[in-house]
Amino acid sequence: MPDLAYVNGEFMPIEKAMVPIEDRGYQFGDGVYEFIASYEGRLFMLEEHLDRLERSMRGLAFDPISRSEIKAAIFELAKCSGYPRAGIYIQISRGTAPRNHAISPGILPQVIMTIRPVKEIPAELREKGASAITVQDTRWDRCDIKTIQLLANSLAKQKALDSGCDDAIFVSAQGVVREGTSSNLFIVSDGRLTTHPLTNNILPGITRAAILRICEKANLDVEESFFDTETLYRADEVFLTGTVTEVLPVVRIDGKSIGDGIVGPTTRRIYDLLRKQALAGESA
């Protein structure tokens, strides 16, 4: 059961997968990506991820790519690796051309993929809850497009780790709490869930959307609205959401305990409902 890569219609070991140095993804950050996970061999919310991938490409005016071709490559990777719990990374750049800020007409998108076992969040971290720091959001203004311009995300994540914490939470210059470095964020206060609305400043998370639907079905009170760091610190529960993150409780932020400093009941419940849905292979 090997880790594999896909480049230009071919499958190969990841170490052998190469792209030209003048791929615009490498010289301009001109690319988009998705990460899809499988549960017991079934890809969770595949169509939702592919929908977003297409939206990202349209957002940057990439030439379109056949969805069925992308799906065929994904299924082939999943079959060849045989991983029951696989993480598939898909990246599409605008393509390769002699370096120029202007976009060369007729440039063809470049698709690469990798498959590996999902690197699970340790069970112990899920049980005791994660710690986070807040950092000022220095990213560009189109975080709603899932581009590979992830340097600020990476630096914030590393800063969190260097401070002995698990992740960082982006906060706007005006103090609005946005999201994690590779996850969306929810708070629970007085029984009501709140998450940042879909604007150009956060990623429209697939797991975020799934949780909004889960809350609706479970008659949980949830709203998409702005809130500040004081509200974050005072929340009863805080959790991060994402494809690998799933639902990860955060019990300590900037050195302050959230609620009682232990994983709360609403976070647990939503995690269980999401896992149940994922294991049942349901999409919505």
Place this chain on the structure above:
Amino acid sequence: MPDLAYVNGEFMPIEKAMVPIEDRGYQFGDGVYEFIASYEGRLFMLEEHLDRLERSMRGLAFDPISRSEIKAAIFELAKCSGYPRAGIYIQISRGTAPRNHAISPGILPQVIMTIRPVKEIPAELREKGASAITVQDTRWDRCDIKTIQLLANSLAKQKALDSGCDDAIFVSAQGVVREGTSSNLFIVSDGRLTTHPLTNNILPGITRAAILRICEKANLDVEESFFDTETLYRADEVFLTGTVTEVLPVVRIDGKSIGDGIVGPTTRRIYDLLRKQALAGESA
């Protein structure tokens, strides 16, 4: 006299130069770059470019790379190509590791370079002056580091071209005029030059610095201070500066004529002084 690339100590045709798909430059925008031009076979302000390259790397906490090794590769490229007017592109990424926002310890920087003849600004454009549009600056907050996160720059440049103009000028949400998509910007008003101060929002241009020194020597009144779009429109002269741009007059912005709509005397004078310095092979 061929175009050439350099990767990992080897020289090859640019089309053959490849990097691993898990180079962090390709998946996180985690890389920095420089572009150096030669005049009559002499690299202009090479040390200043290498100083900035090292500052960029330190700014992102890359492992250091031997400057003499980089210089040796640059000189070898220049020798092999033989171009008297060469453009050397140098990009350094943090290195390659299995995809992870967190930075793998011990990761080794990856250097790539290309050499081609400089794609000169057409003489006609220099003579009649360029046109530009203003666009809101949507870039991240560390434009002082010369990273490869250039998607906003590329999209703004393309937007300018699509509107029949030559370039775009980034303006902050508060209306402060910053710089071009790959150049700094100066205005001339009542005989005084003004350019945006060095903050985290603009690139500390090598040509910008050279022009500040040129102005000082020529007893031209110049200041680094903030100004808004109204001041830009009302300027007597506007010009962009950069390694390839050199000093490019802008005579029309957002459809409005700047001054008399023709290239002004101060712009001409500074262009001549910069060219003279470059052709003399002087660094400062």
